[in-house]
Amino acid sequence: MKSFRYHVLFALIFFNGIYGLHSAISSEIKSEQNSKPNFVVIFADDLGYGDLGVFGHPTIRTPHLDKLAHEGQKWTNFYVAAPVCTPSRAGLLTGRLPIRSGMCSDKRRVLFPDSNGGLPQSEITIARALKENGYKTAAIGKWHLGHKSPYLPTDHGFDSYFGIPYSNDMSKIEKTDHYSLAENERFLAYNVPLMRDDQIIEQPADQRTITKRYAEEAVKKIKEFKDEPFFIYLAHNLPHIPLFRSEEFKNTSLAGIYGDVIEEIDWSVGQIIETLKEQGIAENTLVVFTSDNGPWHIFKTHGGSSGLLQGAKGGTFEGGMREPTVMWWPENIKPGVVMEMGTTMDLLPTFCGLSGTELPADRIYDGYDISPLIKGNGNGERDVVFYYRGERVYAIRKGNYKAHFITQLEYGNRTAHHIIEEHLNIENSPTVLEKPLLYNLAEDPAEKWNIAEEHPEIIAEMKEVLAEHKASIKPVENQLEK
Numbered sequence: 209m210k211s212f213r214y215h216v217l218f219a220l221i222f223f224n225g226i227y228g229l230h231s232a233i234s235s236e237i238k239s240e241q242n243s244k245p246n247f248v249v250i251f252a253d254d255l256g257y258g259d260l261g262v263f264g265h266p267t268i269r270t271p272h273l274d275k276l277a278h279e280g281q282k283w284t285n286f287y288v289a290a291p292v293c294t295p296s297r298a299g300l301l302t303g304r305l306p307i308r309s310g311m312c313s314d315k316r317r318v319l320f321p322d323s324n325g326g327l328p329q330s331e332i333t334i335a336r337a338l339k340e341n342g343y344k345t346a347a348i349g350k351w352h353l354g355h356k357s358p359y360l361p362t363d364h365g366f367d368s369y370f371g372i373p374y375s376n377d378m379s380k381i382e383k384t385d386h387y388s389l390a391e392n393e394r395f396l397a398y399n400v401p402l403m404r405d406d407q408i409i410e411q412p413a414d415q416r417t418i419t420k421r422y423a424e425e426a427v428k429k430i431k432e433f434k435d436e437p438f439f440i441y442l443a444h445n446l447p448h449i450p451l452f453r454s455e456e457f458k459n460t461s462l463a464g465i466y467g468d469v470i471e472e473i474d475w476s477v478g479q480i481i482e483t484l485k486e487q488g489i490a491e492n493t494l495v496v497f498t499s500d501n502g503p504w505h506i507f508k509t510h511g512g513s514s515g516l517l518q519g520a521k522g523g524t525f526e527g528g529m530r531e532p533t534v535m536w537w538p539e540n541i542k543p544g545v546v547m548e549m550g551t552t553m554d555l556l557p558t559f560c561g562l563s564g565t566e567l568p569a570d571r572i573y574d575g576y577d578i579s580p581l582i583k584g585n586g587n588g589e590r591d592v593v594f595y596y597r598g599e600r601v602y603a604i605r606k607g608n609y610k611a612h613f614i615t616q617l618e619y620g621n622r623t624a625h626h627i628i629e630e631h632l633n634i635e636n637s638p639t640v641l642e643k644p645l646l647y648n649l650a651e652d653p654a655e656k657w658n659i660a661e662e663h664p665e666i667i668a669e670m671k672e673v674l675a676e677h678k679a680s681i682k683p684v685e686n687q688l689e690k
């Protein structure tokens with residue numbers, strides 16, 4: 209009897225020990241996971257500030273993104289580094305203004321299929337920084353930072369790549385307009401490649417199913433990575449023209465083909481969120497949704513809307529560079545509307561801060577760690593936004609004030625507007641202003657009421673900010689002109 213009691217006691221101690229060990233391992237795994245959150249960045253192409261339901265679009269339905277904004281954060285003053293694709297993407301992935309990496313030009317706005325340059329190896333992308341800290345990484349979708357080695361995603365810290373390496377309207381091989389091609393689903397007119405890592409696997413890429421296939425790849429990667437920290441960069445090719453959508457979304461939106469495209473992107477966001485929940489990793493995953501630049505107005509109903517903002521893609525008014533941004537991170541984010549300034553360049557320092565990844569001290573970063581704003585336990589550090597077009601600063605925002613020194617409303621400048629009538633010519637060229645324009649963006653987000661005459665001291669301060677900034681720029685080889 210005595211010996212039986214000892215056996216029971218021994219068994220209890222043994223199992224308790226095993227259970228304790230198991231708990232310790234579980235909590236260690238959990239704390240390891242928590243100390244290294246996953247990051248998913250979903251980057252639309254040419255989506256306007258006014259194109260989501262939660263940002264006020266009256267006829268485009270985006271229930272998934274609306275829900276994320278409700279449960280997470282809607283950012284109303286979130287910017288990109290440039291109003292066009294290539295430099296905007298360089299800014300996001302490096303945390304630095306594209307002028308510092310040679311990824312912007314006044315001669316060639318973006319990289320083209322005949323370009324020989326790309327994001328230099330001297331730059332450290334989010335993927336490369338996180339990978340050194342044990343992250344799994346995947347790039348899906350539009351790259352546009354160089355389609356040849358050593359500029360491909362797999363040369364820049366991504367374990368894998370699946371996507372079209374540049375814009376979906378490039379390599380056009382049929383002479384007809386984008387509208388009829390999209391309406392007739394003539395994807396064959398654009399000889400764009402679809403790549404898997406560094407190999408072309410389909411050409412021309414069937415763009416009708418591209419959004420769906422990118423979503424499937426993201427779902428696959430989440431399942432594959434679920435037990436390790438990961439960073440997924442999903443950059444959709446759409447709604448950049450020409451527009452395509454899969455069979456299920458054809459003629460389903462009140463907003464026509466453009467609406468169909470956005471609603472399919474919204475569906476794909478839903479697929480990603482559902483997968484994160486299914487895999488039990490939603491609470492450990494920060495999801496950021498935004499766009500690379502404003503809508504392409506000149507394509508009329510095939511381009512999006514800047515909502516109440518003025519200007520569009522290619523320009524330095526708010527509509528060109530302020531993006532509809534949503535962040536989601538259950539149990540970690542402070543839900544609400546964030547009106548402080550943020551930019552895509554803040555993502556690199558933020559992700560590094562949240563994951564305990566060290567940043568090299570040998571370079572200037574233009575981003576700030578915005579995790580206090582995400583978690584709701586502090587203020588943002590950003591006070592200034594530079595509005596670059598190519599290699600020049602056209603405008604500066606400091607606090608609520610924005611001064612324009614050179615103006616370009618959008619690509620083509622074809623939209624008649626009071627600002628053009630009052631201050632600009634309607635040529636497709638930037639206007640260097642004799643007298644800068646000044647707006648208070650808090651009171652006047654649409655940049656309608658110029659208050660420069662009343663505030664010469666603010667203009668003077670802006671000029672000092674500009675001079676100081678210019679002094680921080682070191683000449684580097686231009687990658688877009690190679």
Ligand code: MG
Binds near residue numbers: 254292293448500
């Ligand atoms: Mg774009």
